Amino acid sequence: MSNNAQKPISKRLAELDVAIEWFYGEDFSLDQALDKYQAAVKLAQDIDQDLAKMQNQVEVIADFTKA
């Protein structure tokens, strides 16, 4: 698992938002567009895969009905 994959999904989604905004910003350049495109698509695919695998952990930490 890459370092990127260990980050919380929410942070990676925020990074993806920034990556996408670049395509709509003033810094956009065709020279960099291909690399940026490939990086954004890879990040989106990684998040999508991890999103499907994510599970919640449920723990009953106390039972006050028995008090």
Added chain:
Amino acid sequence: MKPEIKFTVSEFVEVCNQSLEYAFTGIIIEGEVASFKINQGKWVFFDLKDADSSVNCFMPLDYLTVPITDGMKVQIRATAKLTRWGKFSLTVRNILPLGEGNIKKSFELLKKKLTDEGLFDSSKKRPLPQDLTKVGVISSTAAAGYIDFLKILSNRWGGLQISTINTQVQGLQAAEQIIQALERFNQQAKVEVIAILRGGGSADDLAVFNDEKLVRAIAASRIPVLTGIGHEIDESLADLAADVRASTPSNAAERLTPDRRAVALQLKSIPKRLSTRILEQVSLLRGQNQSRISDLGHELKHRFEQARERLQSQLKILNSLNPETILRQGYAIISSKASPGDSKAVTSFQTGDPIEITTLSQTITAEVKYVKQRSKTNF
């Protein structure tokens, strides 16, 4: 035959109380309230009665967490006691109104009181935290609402640590347990939001969520509280005190997290969205380049026109200075025959100097016959 026992009065009262305590570890009684009164701002007295019987009830005012009035049907949790004066009474630990009408009346009275205190002010509401990772849940782990909440939460999102405190969510002890759970989560300060959940039920079942102490505990929670209690149409004072009210436990799950299916759809659309954007930019840049080429062509043409006009103007000047042009106007050019090409010689002829006269059509050789100096001011 059992032997007779001899007591003092105090011993007898003590034995009676021990017997009552042994026989009735917990008593829950339903009845109608009569002669309700509060003494010295500390103690509550009332009679609990039905068609045939009546029993005295007593409780500290602090335990009274819902407004009670005479004629209300209520449920109490109490211990039985024989007082030093031989009077039998119930010491009430909890009291809840019963029946939709009584609950509604109690709800409205307490709602007005707490609203006047500003407990439900919208300015006190905090938004639910974004990007949740730790959720505290207070619910009955056996309740369908809790199961629905976990199921929907699991379908919608993952990676959450859900810490649950199991409590009763109806009945006389529920409010106290939920308050303890709120205190526990606030003391531990490990969760980012607390969800209080209970599925649908009758007005009696949901009455606990109008308990004054519970409502105040929710309003005082340092951690934002989300309620998902009952059905869409049910509104409790706990809902009003919470930072966010979800209509049901399932809706509470929806309020807490985004939907991973919707996010996945957005993610899958990204390649097309970005490639479309790049193509738009390529098209835009091509258009800009064509525009620049066109502008350049216009600029070159303009410069060329300017240069041609300037050249024609200069040619005109040059043409006007051409000696042939002067000869055509009827003038003649005189030059010194003795010193051809000497410009000084032309301006200082002497009598007898040989000269050459050039006209448009002839070249004449001649001799100076007479010279008279002219004044320069003649021109």
